[in-house]
Amino acid sequence: MNAGTGSRSVPTPPNLPLSVRVSAETEEWSEEPMSPTGRLMEDVGIHIVAILGLGKPLDLPVFRAGIETDLLPRYPRFSCIQVMNDSTGGKPRWERTTVNVDDHIIIPRVDPTAAASNPEKVVEDYMAALTMVPMDRRRPLWEFHFLDFPTSKAASTMVLRIHHSIGDGMSFMTLFVASSRSTADPSRQAAMPPPPKRTGAIYQRRPRPPLSSGKALLGWFLSYLALAWHTLVDSVLLVATILFLSDPRTMFMRAGGSRKAHCRKRFVHRSLRLDDVKLIKTAMNCTINDVLVGVTSAALSRYYFRNSGDIKTKKISLRSFLLVNTRPVSNRQAYVTKVETGNRFSSLICPFHIGVHDDLLEHVRKAKRVMDRKKSSLEVKIIQVFGDFVVKYLSVKIGACILRLFLTRTTIMLSNVLGPAELITLCGHPVVFMAGSIYGQPQALTVHYENYGNTIEITLAVDDAQFPDCHQLLDDFAEAIRLMKDKASLHTSNVDLV
Incomplete structure (x- = not known):
């Protein structure tokens, strides 16, 4: 579907069905209650978008196979829908369902003139339109959108839209890394940065010094007083x-x-x-x-x-x-x-x-x-x-x-x-940049x-x-x-x- 903007035409996401509730039909699938944070994200309606610039034009069969063999098995929520029924007291839970990957792959029609003259704006306009289109709740809440034309930074662009109730940015980032290979050395998995010096919580607790060290013990005690005061x-x-x-x-x-x-x-x-x-x-x-x-x-x-x-x-x-x-x-x-x-x-x-x-x-x-x-x-x-x-x-x-x-x-x-x-190669495609954000807030x-x-x-x-x-x-x-x-x-x- 194309939507005109002046004399230019930009791709518009398809009109998906409005949200519906799905009742439980079978007990053969594993079930899991939604976490409090996931329920908050569900009620507020926050979605994650991940923009990946690909280093080569889209090879759909290869990418599709990568979704099926690498992404889906590693992230069970991609195979789940949200359901509510009397057995959970009206509280939502995750229930496994059969996934047809083709239902989650969207390749919009693009005006070639607009894509050639200002491809970055075409991508921006498509994503802006996407924020106004609801997701189909009869399926797992994730979608791959492919814009198969070159921009100034990439040969093609992939946009992943996910409901925030499924997971957060860090879980999806680790999913990408776990499902990819190093571009420089395809024989191994890409490396994450080394851990920081801090290994505990943001409010890292200091170990208590020996009782014989009076000055150090006083400093330790005052640090806990400061912690209590700042928390208050x-x-x-x-x-x-x-x-x-x-x-x-x-x-x-x-x-x-x-x-x-x-x-x-x-x-x-x-x-x-x-x-x-x-x-x-x-x-x-x-x-x-x-x-x-x-x-x-x-x-x-x-x-x-x-x-x-x-x-x-x-x-x-x-x-x-x-x-x-x-x-x-x-x-x-x-x-x-x-x-x-x-x-x-x-x-x-x-x-x-x-x-x-x-x-x-x-x-x-x-x-x-x-x-x-x-x-x-x-x-x-x-x-x-x-x-x-x-x-x-x-x-x-x-x-x-x-x-x-x-x-x-x-x-x-x-x-x-x-x-x-x-740099990583995801589903057979080198990724030249990654940009993530959210909408619904x-x-x-x-x-x-x-x-x-x-x-x-x-x-x-x-x-x-x-x-x-x-x-x-x-x-x-x-x-x-x-x-x-x-x-x-x-x-x-x-x-x-x-």
């Missing part, structure tokens, strides 16, 4: 956010304060050099996450002051809804060997600011202070336990309402997914970072009508990285001279 403060702020506390209205908040989630989303993305981020990280003695939070603050500041014309405001304090993977990080390759299904993530409310600084690295310094402070708090655990309790013992509707309040009273959603350390702007090989792909999911200049906003992220890298290079050179 963060808990109060979480309750205040549910009740009344909201970020000031800026151009980044949804226009008119609407809580409507089902808005047309546009996805734009760009590759950044991982080495540039690592250079800033080394110069500032911080983590990659600290750098990315600082880059986000700097980029949004550039966009805000250029578009608002505000020359008086020095600082605006805002907050992001930051997603946190709760899986242990001590051995990432183990999760590639055995892919974990489902959603295993929590979140925290991460402050950031819109401000003007002569030294752009000040955004990174502030981000580092904020993230260090968050690491001395049980906020992530509190949110996870509270969310599970509300869904299990009160109502998924109440839990979804609280989640929407968090999302509408903070400015942006922010996430970083760690991918393989080298009641926020006008979502920022996702994704490590892949020697790049970090930044993806912005924006309300299509509210950010007509979203490519300019994307430019601000690239420019912020460039300016920070140049400043960090001078800082590193000065240290070397000393």
Whole structure:
């Protein structure tokens, strides 16, 4: 089906049937109740999209065979539907079903003139239209969309759309790695990055020192006092956010304060050099996450002051809804060997600011202070336990309402997914870039970072009508990285001279 836009024609996703409930018909399939987080994602209606640039034109029989032999066996949820009946008290559960892969493969008709003149826009327009088309709930909630024409970065493009109730970004990333081979050496599986120095939770507990070491024992005791105090403060702020506390209205908040989630989303993305981020990280003695939070603050500041014309405001304090993977990080390759299904993530409310600084690295310094402070708090655990309790013992509707309040009273959603350390070949097709995001959330702007090989792909999911200049906003992220890298290079050179 083609839809005209002026004199140009762009592919439009097919109109799929509306959602229906399916009752249980047989007991021969294995069953599993939906997790509290999965039920929240189901009620809020959040979907994951993964954009993969392929290094060669689509070979459909090869890719289809790869889906059947590599992806489906490793991820049981791809063979399940959500069902509700009296035996579960009205609670949804997963039930296995027969999968016809052809039902999940979509190749839209494309106007060759439009694809030749501006292929990136054709891909963007198709994905934006896709966010307005519901998924068919009579089948497992995943789809492969293939746009088989070259863009500036790839020979063809694959878009995977999945309902977030099936799993989270990290589970799908490990699925991709487990089902692929290293492009450089097809005889082996691609490698994940080495584990970080921290091997425990974000609030890593310090071992108790010997009783004979009085000063060290006092420091250990004070660290637990700080942990208790910061947890109390963060808990109060979480309750205040549910009740009344909201970020000031800026151009980044949804226009008119609407809580409507089902808005047309546009996805734009760009590759950044991982080495540039690592250079800033080394110069500032911080983590990659600290750098990315600082880059986000700097980029949004550039966009805000250029578009608002505000020359008086020095600082605006805002907050992001930051997603946190709760899986242990001590051995990432183990999760590639055995892919974990489902959603295993929590979140925290991460402050950031819109401000003007002569030294752009000040955004990174502030981000580092904020993230260090968050690491001395049980906020992530509190949110996870509270969310599970509300869904299990009160109502998924109440839990979804609280989640929407968090999302509408903070400015942006922010996430970083760690991918393989080298390029991969998936289902017989080399992958030249990977960009992931979500839609269905009641926020006008979502920022996702994704490590892949020697790049970090930044993806912005924006309300299509509210950010007509979203490519300019994307430019601000690239420019912020460039300016920070140049400043960090001078800082590193000065240290070397000393």
